[in-house]
Amino acid sequence: MDVQPARTMRNLPDTLSSLMGFNKHLTPSWIESVSHIIDGLPRMKVVVEKTENIGDDNTESENKVEKIQDELVSLNAQLKQITLHRREALNNYLDLKGNIRVFCRIRPFHHEETYSSRNLFTLDESSIFLQVAETKRKQYKFDKVFNPLSTQGDVFSEVEPVIKSALDGYNVCIFAYGQTGSGKTYTMEGKPTNLGVIPRGIQTLFNRASECSNRFLFTFSMLEIYMGNIRDLLAPRSKSNGLKNVSSLSIKSGPDGGIEIEDLVAVTVNSFEEVKRLYEVGTRLRSTASTMANSTSSRSHCLIRISLTCLNATERRKATSKLWMIDLGGSERLVKTKATGKRLKEGKAINLSLSALGDVIDALQTKKPHVPYRNSKLTQVLRDSLGCESKTVMLVHVSPNEGDLCETICTLGFATRVRSIRLESEEPPEVKARKETLLIDLGLKVNDLEHECEEIRRKIKNLEESMEQLTGSQPTIDSNFDMSHLFMEELKTDASSNVRSSKNRREVSSRLPRFMKPTASSQHRIGLNNCIHVTNRKKPPVPPRRRPSSVYAESVTIPGNAAPWQSECSMSMTSDMNWTPSIRDGTECSQDASEYEIKQVIFSEHDKSLHDQVTCYTDYQLAESRDVKNKIEEKGIVDIENWLHQQIIEKINTCRSKLELDIPIVTEDVIYVSSIPSPITMACTKAGSQVKDKGIYLTLQPSTDYVEDMKQAKALNQFAAQEFCTPPIKEFYINNEVKGHKNENLVYHGRPRKSLQEELEDCMLEKPDKDSRSHRLQDEKHKIGKLTKFFQALRQHGLVLF
Numbered sequence: 001m002d003v004q005p006a007r008t009m010r011n012l013p014d015t016l017s018s019l020m021g022f023n024k025h026l027t028p029s030w031i032e033s034v035s036h037i038i039d040g041l042p043r044m045k046v047v048v049e050k051t052e053n054i055g056d057d058n059t060e061s062e063n064k065v066e067k068i069q070d071e072l073v074s075l076n077a078q079l080k081q082i083t084l085h086r087r088e089a090l091n092n093y094l095d096l097k098g099n100i101r102v103f104c105r106i107r108p109f110h111h112e113e114t115y116s117s118r119n120l121f122t123l124d125e126s127s128i129f130l131q132v133a134e135t136k137r138k139q140y141k142f143d144k145v146f147n148p149l150s151t152q153g154d155v156f157s158e159v160e161p162v163i164k165s166a167l168d169g170y171n172v173c174i175f176a177y178g179q180t181g182s183g184k185t186y187t188m189e190g191k192p193t194n195l196g197v198i199p200r201g202i203q204t205l206f207n208r209a210s211e212c213s214n215r216f217l218f219t220f221s222m223l224e225i226y227m228g229n230i231r232d233l234l235a236p237r238s239k240s241n242g243l244k245n246v247s248s249l250s251i252k253s254g255p256d257g258g259i260e261i262e263d264l265v266a267v268t269v270n271s272f273e274e275v276k277r278l279y280e281v282g283t284r285l286r287s288t289a290s291t292m293a294n295s296t297s298s299r300s301h302c303l304i305r306i307s308l309t310c311l312n313a314t315e316r317r318k319a320t321s322k323l324w325m326i327d328l329g330g331s332e333r334l335v336k337t338k339a340t341g342k343r344l345k346e347g348k349a350i351n352l353s354l355s356a357l358g359d360v361i362d363a364l365q366t367k368k369p370h371v372p373y374r375n376s377k378l379t380q381v382l383r384d385s386l387g388c389e390s391k392t393v394m395l396v397h398v399s400p401n402e403g404d405l406c407e408t409i410c411t412l413g414f415a416t417r418v419r420s421i422r423l424e425s426e427e428p429p430e431v432k433a434r435k436e437t438l439l440i441d442l443g444l445k446v447n448d449l450e451h452e453c454e455e456i457r458r459k460i461k462n463l464e465e466s467m468e469q470l471t472g473s474q475p476t477i478d479s480n481f482d483m484s485h486l487f488m489e490e491l492k493t494d495a496s497s498n499v500r501s502s503k504n505r506r507e508v509s510s511r512l513p514r515f516m517k518p519t520a521s522s523q524h525r526i527g528l529n530n531c532i533h534v535t536n537r538k539k540p541p542v543p544p545r546r547r548p549s550s551v552y553a554e555s556v557t558i559p560g561n562a563a564p565w566q567s568e569c570s571m572s573m574t575s576d577m578n579w580t581p582s583i584r585d586g587t588e589c590s591q592d593a594s595e596y597e598i599k600q601v602i603f604s605e606h607d608k609s610l611h612d613q614v615t616c617y618t619d620y621q622l623a624e625s626r627d628v629k630n631k632i633e634e635k636g637i638v639d640i641e642n643w644l645h646q647q648i649i650e651k652i653n654t655c656r657s658k659l660e661l662d663i664p665i666v667t668e669d670v671i672y673v674s675s676i677p678s679p680i681t682m683a684c685t686k687a688g689s690q691v692k693d694k695g696i697y698l699t700l701q702p703s704t705d706y707v708e709d710m711k712q713a714k715a716l717n718q719f720a721a722q723e724f725c726t727p728p729i730k731e732f733y734i735n736n737e738v739k740g741h742k743n744e745n746l747v748y749h750g751r752p753r754k755s756l757q758e759e760l761e762d763c764m765l766e767k768p769d770k771d772s773r774s775h776r777l778q779d780e781k782h783k784i785g786k787l788t789k790f791f792q793a794l795r796q797h798g799l800v801l802f
């Protein structure tokens, strides 16, 4: 082979032919056309630069690089040290404030309620008075009271330090407690313009995680406890396995003493947007109903769990911590609500579990030897997150209305119970004053340390930028993105295999034909993954768990309007994200969401740029991906893309009758064409008597219309944009592996698993930084490697036959 790695490339055709030594196969016109294709590809520019006189520059820049590297090492060490101090200070601060903190929020009056009937008064930031009779007022003390004018920001600022401690390895529980209609969902979820604790908390987690030097793996789960049953709100469900057949998940103890919920879906998330999409789906599936007290009353406890696994922090308390954010079902006096039948049973179940929760917190507060976790599913689930090593915030909600006086008394009674031991009135004034001073000092210290950390991070960033300019070898935003995708690919592949190995999932597991799996371009188009140019040496992930379906989401026939599910499902939600009024007096559970809804949620954000969201990983972090793999294997985590895919497949199965899809059948002799609309009128023709021979030539003939389109379209770019089109391949060489891998060959009918465009993009030559002369020789080698790959891609796609 005529390869000279160190030689400067003059032009692509020469290089191609000399590289591969296939001159005899490559006619000049062919090479030229390939050159045009490559020129047309984005970012693909072969920059030929002279390589003279670079020795001096090299030495100078090498010295600078060394200096920067030294500084970076020292700054990173400092950052680590200060982070430790900050964590310690924050923990002391929270300890002093109490590991179980109880806040009270009074909601504003509704328009139908009259201010004159108010019975709650706030005196200071920590106590409220309840007018129980004309001349009798009762005082209740809290860690903090939020009056009706308090904002969502005010509430969050008190909760935020606790959420931050989840990043330090503490398990955290944040509850919203209160009677029906008192504002629990408002506090936890908020409104689109006025976000609540859950979205703010998640945003904080992602922001903090991106700022700190530790790498985190976040997973999101959402479940509800309805009448004592645990239901996964993210498990794909169809109407066929509807409401009645939903099995309750079981709880078991993990090897490390932690609590595991068997088969609970945990989806890896990388951004707030991803969590939002999952949350929207989960909220739609929650059990809600219209009650006398609230037209969209939550009939269950809704639990959101974020698991945070730290990949590289040895100084962290625990590798994995959990943040629970829980919108409890409304406590209600069943006499007042006049509930009967199912409503009565639901009310009883909610009240019983709330009472069990009160018992547990009381036992923890009073340090009783026995904590009655086993008395309800709620407390069993939270067993490892409610205790001395964890942080708990109870947000108690009350209504200011006189008509709700009895409920308010009950709620305040519960609140008093859960914070019984720490009533400030029981503390001597001097102890109280000392504590106050200490708290202020610790608060200031935490702030200072956080600022210091920020400053060091800023310095590190600047140095890294300088380094990048000097060496040109640091990943750019794009290449970072590529790497993160690689990283995610690994996760996905592992998650898939992990899921496949799981007991429950094995039952329904079956490999999908390749053409049913999301292609890189479909992922790109629907916004699941817009980095099709990524080097993808691995096979695409196999969507786990679901039985084969005949089509991938994009080709599903979706009902033209939402009427069927609206009338059929009467979904009533407290979520403002997708609010539909309840039209039936039934408790609506997860299983009614139609394929329309799911589709809407999943594809609602076509144009959002994942570039903004995906965490950038450095080489070092990539090296850690093995750790991640292990973590994922351990925990049975599902990647978001796989999860979405499961949802889609499941929903497709529910509307199968609407689909008329033929799966192309591959036989030894002939391939029949399906009725899926395709630019190909005839996929292949039998190649006469050669059929049974080892080599079979199959001719693909594009339709006339298609050929016309193709003339106008920009050659290969056209293919990237189409889901079910066939690449402009005139001939395929199919060997006798047809028999063994039928599904592999099916992909030739539609969009192949990887188009030529993608393969070529994998081999793209990146434009080197103008300043990076020192790396030119290395670049040359790199380019040659890329070109070799490019050639292999052509061969794989049948463009060269040898």
Ligand SMILES: Nc1ncnc2c1ncn2[C@@H]1O[C@H](COP(=O)(O)OP(=O)(O)OP(=O)(O)O)[C@@H](O)[C@H]1O
Residues within 6 Å of the ligand: 106, 107, 108, 148, 178, 179, 180, 181, 182, 183, 184, 185, 186, 187, 294, 296, 297, 298, 328, 329, 330, 331, 397, 574
């Ligand atoms: N602090 C507040 N500011 C403005 N509006 C509020 C506030 N708190 C509650 N609301 C409004 O009161 C109504 C009932 O609140 P929400 O649905 O949050 O109650 P809930 O306690 O979650 O009820 P349920 O237990 O039945 O689900 C909603 O319309 C909500 O917008």
